[in-house]
Amino acid sequence: MAEPQRGDAGGGSGTRRRGAAAKRAMAAAAAAATSPPCGACKFLRRKCISGCIFAPHFGSDQGAARFAAVHKVFGASNVSKLLLHIPVNRRHEAVVTVSYEAQARLSDPVYGCVSTILALQQQ
Amino acid sequence: MAEPQRGDAGGGSGTRRRGAAAKRAMAAAAAAATSPPCGACKFLRRKCISGCIFAPHFGSDQGAARFAAVHKVFGASNVSKLLLHIPVNRRHEAVVTVSYEAQARLSDPVYGCVSTILALQQQ
Numbered sequence: 001m002a003e004p005q006r007g008d009a010g011g012g013s014g015t016r017r018r019g020a021a022a023k024r025a026m027a028a029a030a031a032a033a034t035s036p037p038c039g040a041c042k043f044l045r046r047k048c049i050s051g052c053i054f055a056p057h058f059g060s061d062q063g064a065a066r067f068a069a070v071h072k073v074f075g076a077s078n079v080s081k082l083l084l085h086i087p088v089n090r091r092h093e094a095v096v097t098v099s100y101e102a103q104a105r106l107s108d109p110v111y112g113c114v115s116t117i118l119a120l121q122q123q
Numbered sequence: 124m125a126e127p128q129r130g131d132a133g134g135g136s137g138t139r140r141r142g143a144a145a146k147r148a149m150a151a152a153a154a155a156a157t158s159p160p161c162g163a164c165k166f167l168r169r170k171c172i173s174g175c176i177f178a179p180h181f182g183s184d185q186g187a188a189r190f191a192a193v194h195k196v197f198g199a200s201n202v203s204k205l206l207l208h209i210p211v212n213r214r215h216e217a218v219v220t221v222s223y224e225a226q227a228r229l230s231d232p233v234y235g236c237v238s239t240i241l242a243l244q245q246q
Contacts, residue, residue, distance in 0.1 A: 114220040120243035
């Protein structure tokens with residue numbers, strides 16, 4: 001049961017190395033074929049299933065940071081329920097406004113985006 | 124160790140009845156003295172502890188309905204965390220603006236209070 005040593009004349013070691021390289025290549029190809037998780041699922045560290053309600057609105061790259069604010073202020077479950085009750089063609093607008101409100105609340109915990117309303121009303 | 128029977132000449136039974144009545148009266152007085160739960164705890168069906176973070180802002184009568192909207196949109200836990208990070212003397216303003224945002228989001232699930240901002244900007 002001795003490990004084959006480098007430079008062995010036998011073909012066993014070479015075959016084994018080629019097999020390992022092929023396996024690595026196949027794994028890399030499979031990883032490339034699988035689409036990356038959406039920003040929300042990346043943030044939540046969960047599997048991004050086909051038909052994920054967040055995927056169309058939170059891209060894999062910058063979506064995670066945007067989702068972090070939404071998650072902190074509203075919670076993933078509340079936003080998911082909200083989107084489920086909105087027609088598909090209007091969900092993107094809802095995500096934009098929810099993200100805006102979340103960002104505003106993180107910037108100004110007391111007034112949130114209501115500060116903008118008050119400022120506009122005073123103009 | 125026999126139980127005293129009704130109509131016994133001895134004073135034991137009467138004393139016990141008076142004791143039970145006194146206990147009931149004391150329990151009723153204690154219940155009346157306990158303040159009712161705040162609107163948030165009433166909605167959440169939980170014991171309203173002394174120092175409840177919601178109690179100063181959600182009254183027992185109309186607070187429950189107002190808290191229902193806040194709970195549906197933001198979640199009790201998120202609002203509790205938000206309030207904990209705001210100085211006590213500014214929490215009431217935060218509750219007012221959070222309630223406003225929640226009501227607006229329930230009325231207009233797509234735009235929420237952002238519709239007011241857009242309308243004011245177009246004026």
